[in-house]
Amino acid sequence: MEGIEAVIDPVSCLVETALDAENKPEPGCEVLHSDDHTHVADDSQTSVIVSFLTKDGAISQEQLDYARRVHAKLTSRRSLLSVIKELNFITTEKLRETLKRNLVSLRIGTLLVELGYLSEEDIKAALAIQHSAPVKKRLGDVLVEANFISEQKLVETLAFQLGFPHIEPNLSEMDRSLLPRGHIRNFKQHNFVPVAREDGHVTVVFGDPTDQRDIEAAQQLLGKNLVPAIASRRAIAELLAGYERSFLEVKGPAPAEDSAVAIVNQILEEAMIENASDIHIEPFRDRQRVRFRRDGVLVHHKYINPELANSMVSRLKVMAAADISERMRHQDGRFLYEDLKTGRSADVRASFFITIFGEKVVLRILTKHQQVLSLKDIGMTSKMLDRFTVDALDMPSGVILITGPTGSGKTTTLYSCVAYLNDVNTSIITAEEPVEYVVDGISQCAINPKIGRTFEETLRHMVRQDPDVIILGEIRDKYSADTAIQAALTGHKILSTFHTEDSIGGLLRLLNMDIEAFLISSTVVSVLAQRLIRRICPHCAVDYTPTPGELRRIGYSQHDIIGATFKIGEGCRSCRYTGYKGRVGAFELLILNESVKDAILSKKTSYEIRRLSVQSSGLVTLLEDGLAKAATGQALLHDVIRLLPRLMKPRPIQEIRRLSGEE
Ligand SMILES: [Zn+2]
Structure with missing residues (x-):
């Protein structure tokens, strides 16, 4: 490229800079303003080609001066070159020779203007389009795409004026051995295709045989002995696309497209930057939507080209080790994603769900860099934190349950408990699916039923590992509940999560699993919802x-919110x-405590157990705790009312804060 610029005739340099933005002005060009050639730049009708003709001696200085005088008197805007041709000072053959000899210095825009096919205004407009395009395009492509000139006309012009043979390449008639697959990218980039080999010469069709960079690229691949020909860019592009297709058909399904790989990586990176917990990639009739779940709420991220949907899903299936040929059944999988730019990595769980418009993919992102929060930082009031550590975590044995629906943060809390219990004198062993946080100093097992490492199998083995504390990722059936209770009965401390609405619901769910009430009351230490x-x-x-309606919904009067400072963002x-x-x-x-245990043993209703807990154990309900957070400006009152279960009338704000130790 630098070498080519150096060859450019100084005269043409100025003109071309004005005409063709593909050339950045070289420093040398600026100097020309002060030398003898300055008038050349001022005369917009001065011809680069004419300067070649005089240099080559094809026309004499007298002829040129005469042509200039004629040209100056013309009222129509015709090029100096066309005047010279009209005066019969040169033949078409002579012009063609000159053009070919000086091809290195010619640009397509210059050529078309000087040959009278386009005006300089046209070229300027095309250059403006070229500049504003997000992707860099060749001027020839812009001229054709913006209809300044038809492709056919362009090709004919170049073929006729420059004397290149015009060959429309045809895949079925050409020498395919000239098309090694590894060179396709070069062919595309430089707009050429080799079509025939004869007597040591390779005939190559170019979209723009005046482009020296393309010529040089072809010479590098095919040797110096090229016979350049011209073809329409469309014909070249179609031929290459057809060739690639034929290759894919022979070799079976394509590996995921570059673009699909890039888009998948980009979405994963964006999700990690935005701290999204989940990515939803959803197919609709005419579009493909990507949404992120951030802070528990789904937000629109972007639309992507629906034509990429299949290759994206295939790419994700490859990553997640799912079956890419299976498109009729739901699937799942997982993979480790490493963002090379930021060095962050994430464990990603993938779910592929068949909808009527294609496969919906949901990716759950478990970032490994996540810090385990200290119990002090998870948002418990001081009094609750005190009771939770003293009356639950510090007890020598028993079952501690953390309950809530999906996305309620119970796993985060579970790990905070692990961090609290983790010390050199304690053996902690876990069975998790998946391992969401890696904690130093404990033994974590990732359940993987696909290879036979089931939850049941793992539970059987972990009690033989002499643990003090057993962490079960989740209690989801009677078997895991029984295991937890048996382990507690033999003196272990068991922590697990459970999928229930509130704390009392956790106890009732255990009862409903046909676990004896006396086993529950003698092993379960606490339930944190x-x-x-x-x-x-x-x-x-x-x-x-707060609006009167909001207060009414929780049974509050103005008196109940004394001392509260509600906020909104x-x-x-x-x-x-x-x-x-x-x-x-x-x-x-x-x-x-004893009264709650008695209530369980005597099979009291949940309402009774709740009332007893509030009276005897100082229980602050979920709604009350939420209201306390709204009253201190941490959470929106509307969200608290909407999201938290209302099982009994909350006590006044001031009383809740007293119970929580915040007053
Ligand atoms: Zn803000």
């Missing part, structure tokens, strides 16, 4: 006055104008 609520952005929070840059930033936990801690 929790939810995550969006936290109000601290940067744009302003005071908020107005939206700012820091929170992307959502008014929220991060999440805050709401908790309900049930400690099984």
